[in-house]
Amino acid sequence: MDVRTICLGILTRADATGYEIKKRVEEHGFRHFVEASFGSIYPALDKLSRDGLVSVREEIQEKRPDRKVYSITRAGRSAFIDSLMTPLPEDRHRSPFAFAMLFSDLLPEQRIAQMYDAYAAQTEDAFRQLQQAKPQSAGGHFAIGLGRAAYGAILDYLRVHRAELETQTAEAAE
Amino acid sequence: MDVRTICLGILTRADATGYEIKKRVEEHGFRHFVEASFGSIYPALDKLSRDGLVSVREEIQEKRPDRKVYSITRAGRSAFIDSLMTPLPEDRHRSPFAFAMLFSDLLPEQRIAQMYDAYAAQTEDAFRQLQQAKPQSAGGHFAIGLGRAAYGAILDYLRVHRAELETQTAEAAE
DNA sequence: GTGATCTATATCGGGCCAGTATAGATTGTG
């Protein structure tokens, strides 16, 4: 899912500037599924504009940079739908935490506990965000539920393992 | 978790060529948590070599490209551990499928069902792979369990939602 | 026997991220 496609998707819902697209990508409905930075959004909008998939109107502002408001064109809408009609790229779950755990034997126990707590906190945050998210459509409802299911399961697993870890520590301390 | 760090991690377990590192990254113990392509592994090994974090010995072969076998150095091992002692990057879960679902209203019902089935099949594969994986260490056991918990929850969610979807279709067909 | 897969290294274009620059407006805090 490249940044151009993400931009097109967001623009099917409403016109937006590059800045607003970035904000929207960070909202609950999107942030757990896609990401895009300024460094890729602005060039993407440039390219889309050159290809006629979006149009721009410049709103001149006195004491700020001019707002460039992008709208999706008919061609853009159909290119977006086309891209959803061809096979989707597979999901990617990259976890530096799980990778680090594979090398737990090389690290002090204290550091493991630290990583563990940081990871649990992050996951709880993500879960809570999805709990509060208000879906805008049937698809949004589904996607949020999916995320919630995954994060919830991870949290449960962490809780169970945490208990095991404490037991082991307690035994070792005897 | 950059490719250099991934290479170092793998080399803490055994010496390897670039090719072997790629294979190892694709094994059950790693593939659900990290990824790295040839296009990044070879330059990474180059850089590590120049920085003295790995050493190379060239095994000349008659009718094949020479094998370059990399070993981690003392400096490399400590650089790897250092990188695990500093705060880890957050997990990333990118899901083109969930993103596409957010736009289900723009797509034909048939296509939704298709994406749905493809996604379920993929997830089942991943789950099965983790079921069969045999952990090599306590950390490996933990990481595999974590992955299994997440994929399992997603599969459950998909099954439940599938039933709903069929109910809706059936109602619509009346 | 012949086509597919495996071993093995390497490069290139293009996509993308993180950081940085710029700059005035608004909001918050002590």
Next chain:
DNA sequence: CACAATCTATACTGGCCCGATATAGATCAC
């Protein structure tokens, strides 16, 4: 009230990384 932080808004750069491609003999399956 002063000063800091955050917000709006665009844009570039260095560097990382992926996917595709090139090369080439070996081995395996049918």
